Amino acid sequence: PTRRSSDLFAMNGTQILEYECRLQPAKLRELIAAYRNDPQIHGQLRYARDIVANSAAPVVFIGMGGSLSSSISASTHLQANGRLAFSVDAGEWLHYAQNVWKSAALSVLVTASGESAELVAFMKQGTGGPLALICNNPTSPCWQLAEHRLPVLAGPEYGNATITYTNSTAVGIILAAKILDHEWQGDAEQAAAVVENSIDRIFEMR
Numbered sequence: 001p002t003r004r005s006s007d008l009f010a011m012n013g014t015q016i017l018e019y020e021c022r023l024q025p026a027k028l029r030e031l032i033a034a035y036r037n038d039p040q041i042h043g044q045l046r047y048a049r050d051i052v053a054n055s056a057a058p059v060v061f062i063g064m065g066g067s068l069s070s071s072i073s074a075s076t077h078l079q080a081n082g083r084l085a086f087s088v089d090a091g092e093w094l095h096y097a098q099n100v101w102k103s104a105a106l107s108v109l110v111t112a113s114g115e116s117a118e119l120v121a122f123m124k125q126g127t128g129g130p131l132a133l134i135c136n137n138p139t140s141p142c143w144q145l146a147e148h149r150l151p152v153l154a155g156p157e158y159g160n161a162t163i164t165y166t167n168s169t170a171v172g173i174i175l176a177a178k179i180l181d182h183e184w185q186g187d188a189e190q191a192a193a194v195v196e197n198s199i200d201r202i203f204e205m206r
Helices: 005-009 013-022 024-037 039-053 065-080 090-096 098-103 117-125 141-145 162-179 185-204
Strands: 059-063 085-089 106-111 131-135 149-151
Touching: 013 024, 013 162, 013 185, 024 039, 024 162, 024 185, 039 106, 039 131, 039 149, 039 162, 059 065, 059 090, 059 117, 065 085, 065 106, 065 162, 085 090, 090 098, 090 117, 106 117, 106 162, 117 131, 117 141, 131 141, 131 162, 149 162, 162 185
Parallel strands: 059 085, 059 106, 106 131, 131 149
Antiparallel strands: none
16 A cells, blocks of 8 residues: 555665555556556547657657656567657756757656756757647646646655656657557557566565
8 A cells, every 4th residue: 555655754765665566556547447448548649649650750768867768668669569769867858869859750758756957858848849748747847847747646656766766667668559549558568567567576586
């Protein structure tokens, strides 16, 4: 069961990390259900698919740290299925790639907090082409500035960005599948089951 914030603050750091790690399967299943059933999310996914369908240009995922790493599965999935895609560091893309920003069919900004200065800069000035946002914080500057956005639905985290990383990866893969017009629900359920069945075994290895 989900605990109250006050209960978490009574834990030590190791206990919080373990608790949040063990929440991953439930939060992943909540995300899968939302992406299967929520009409607003369906609309955002269709927007991305339709934009990319009209262009042969690459899809570019832009992030930093864990958010950047979480997007690699999405860009790799697109590449493996014949769709040009890249994952790029937001700082480098902001400062050194302005001349090619417009060359992307779609720029997908990935951020847990929605507050990173580089990502906020992209949202404020735009890239000259279509933008979409994957974000875990619906009160953040990036979320408020974005017109097309996909929620990570990880909730607040007090330890490491464990749930956020897992769910951001899932959102990226679902987005990639939608762009490719591939069915994703069955694979998502299988992935959630693998995560759920692995948690106890991983902690038993300590």
